[in-house]
Amino acid sequence: MNTSLIIAIHSPQGGSGKSTLALNLALQYVKQGRKTLLIDMAGYGGVPAMCKIPIRGNGMSSLITVLEQSSELPHYEHFQGYFKDAIVQYKEFKDFHILLSASPLKMEKLSSQFTEYLIEAARKADYGVIIIDTSSELSERNITCMEIANLIIMPTLQDVASGWKIILLKEILSSLHISKEKIFLVANRVTKYSGFNNKELEEEIGFTLLYEIPDIAKKVQKHINSGIPMDLAGIGKVSRIFQQLAQKIVAQVI
Ligand SMILES: Nc1ncnc2c1ncn2[C@@H]1O[C@H](COP(=O)(O)OP(=O)(O)OP(=O)(O)O)[C@@H](O)[C@H]1O
Ligand SMILES: [Mg+2]
Secondary structure, three states, rough: OOOOEEEEEEEOOOOOOHHHHHHHHHHHHHHHOOOEEEEEOOOOOOOOOOOOOOOOOOOOHHHHHHHHHHHOOOHHHHHHHHHHHHHHHHOOOOOOEEEEOHHHHOOOOHHHHHHHHHHHHHHHOOEEEEEEEOOOOOOOHHHHHHHHOEEEEEEEEEEHHHHHHHHHHHHHHOOOOHHHHEEEEEEEEEEEOOOOOOHHHHHHHHEEEEEEEEHHHHHHHHHHHHHHHHHOOOOOOHHHHHHHHHHHHHHHOO
16 A cells, blocks of 8 residues: 655754654654554664663664675565564554664765665555655665655754755755755744744745744753653643644645
């Protein structure tokens, strides 16, 4: 079945909230009853720590090994068994699966062709939503994720360095013919003290600013440090932030 909504979370700014958005949005879609896969493409990504999943040397590593060792790309039916073994189910949510990243060095082996193959294998595994957490650099792997995704969600911080990197990235994505219509900014860690105007950034760049997430570190940092995702921290206001964002994202699809 080829009906999955694929959302890539990418930003040129490290620490801007890519993994946070990826995980908490995934939880929202699961709570809405959609079978959801979170693909951690980040190498050094925050997902395992944020959900307290031990890295046991499985995840994507075994899949990359299979792809490397095959003289040609395997048939998807043959690959599905490896794929199922590589994913982990998130705690009590039976419809929330995570494909953990391999080590940063192993992730270097994920060429554009392998990345495309992996995402297609995920699509064939019958998920309603596939969310891809990427790293900040503009690698072949990250570009492929953005090309394939229906939507690209781009968290940005309220500072000039973050904004400047997005302006540079905009030029590159345009030269790669990645449509700006599918790219949406999410201003993250918003405070009234930054003196930074997100609306001006939106006008300058021409990507729609979909949402502004306040800085909620005071409310959630201790939960995050104990491996509880923001959305599950039991604070209604925080959960509503991700609920609204998840709805706004889905509304962009049709
Ligand atoms: N709205 C927010 N309020 C408070 N803290 C936040 C918010 N969003 C993210 N954080 C915190 O900021 C830090 C960086 O977030 P995160 O790891 O999601 O960024 P990232 O873009 O994935 O980073 P990297 O580039 O290293 O992969 C984390 O400690 C996270 O808990
Ligand atoms: Mg991350």
